[in-house]
Amino acid sequence: MSVSEGVPPTLINPEAEAALLGATMVENGLIDIAVEMIGPEDFGFSLHGRIWAAMVREHNAGRHAGPIAIRGYVEEDPELKAMGGVGYLARLTADPAGFIIPTKDLAGQIKELAVRRRLLSGFRDAQRQCADLDCDVTGIVSAVDDVIRSPVDETSRQVTAGECLDALVASFDEPRTGVTCGIISDLDDLLGALRPGSVNIVAGRPGMGKTALALTYARGAAEQGHGVQLFSLEMGSTVLISAES
The missing domain is CATH 1.10.860.10 (DNAb Helicase; Chain A)
Known part of the structure; x- marks a missing residue:
């Protein structure tokens, strides 16, 4: 061979x-x-x-x-x-x-x-x-x-749909841990905690406040003791700080 x-x-x-x-x-x-x-x-x-x-x-x-x-x-x-x-x-x-x-x-x-x-x-x-x-x-x-x-x-x-369903049912008994904003309460009520391993996308047209929302959420999570790391391909650090404040 x-x-x-x-x-x-x-x-x-x-x-x-x-x-x-x-x-x-x-x-x-x-x-x-x-x-x-x-x-x-x-x-x-x-x-x-x-x-x-x-x-x-x-x-x-x-x-x-x-x-x-x-x-x-x-x-x-x-x-x-x-x-x-x-x-x-x-x-x-x-x-x-x-x-x-x-x-x-x-x-x-x-x-x-x-x-x-x-x-x-x-x-x-x-x-x-x-x-x-x-x-x-x-x-x-x-x-x-x-x-x-x-x-x-x-x-x-x-994975099959059956495997996904089994995992979903099993997750009902797991503690609901994750990250919340704490500042935007309406968003926390709507989304619940952001769970580890999940991908969450903020989408919208230009000028609708996507960056401000992400920064506020990050600040709220940090104030609750969660580690936060932010990458930006558009703005420098000083611009991001001024946008959040």
Whole structure:
């Protein structure tokens, strides 16, 4: 099977990938668990990634994603032929590891190794750029920063309406903590407390007082002991202070 050149063997676990593919081929319901964590590009062996892509495609179409169903996608694949042809797909389903190790654990390890490989590749690119005096230092630093940030940013996931409803119902018993203004009481009555992790947008036409509202809310929150940090792309600090006062 082909892997990226220069990737240490420790950063690829073919057994985990094969176990995941085999278990999800047999029990397609497990695909919904793994697909939120990994994509085809996360597999260390490219053939496994192509098999996974075919399985997800069949599953999303409402069909059983077993060896027979995905055969047409990969039977002419040179790497599959090197592994013994379509019989390899059937052998994947005979791997007991996928039924012993939880799907989340297998997918989690595959994802972690993929992140490590991407970090390694990014740092190697940065190393080559450092040795090239034609490369701008600022650009190199920016590239390294992107390499470091990209794995952290891969946190989004799809959730079902049922999961959202369950989380909403469970939140009814949680203490209603958050940040209020304290100065604009009507706004506090309307919005309630602004909860951690939420995004709140103040929108309106120019000159309607958006900045003044945000500043007043920030001052009220600060007076109640909440930490406040304000960024402005339009006004300097002295202008903001005068606008709030």
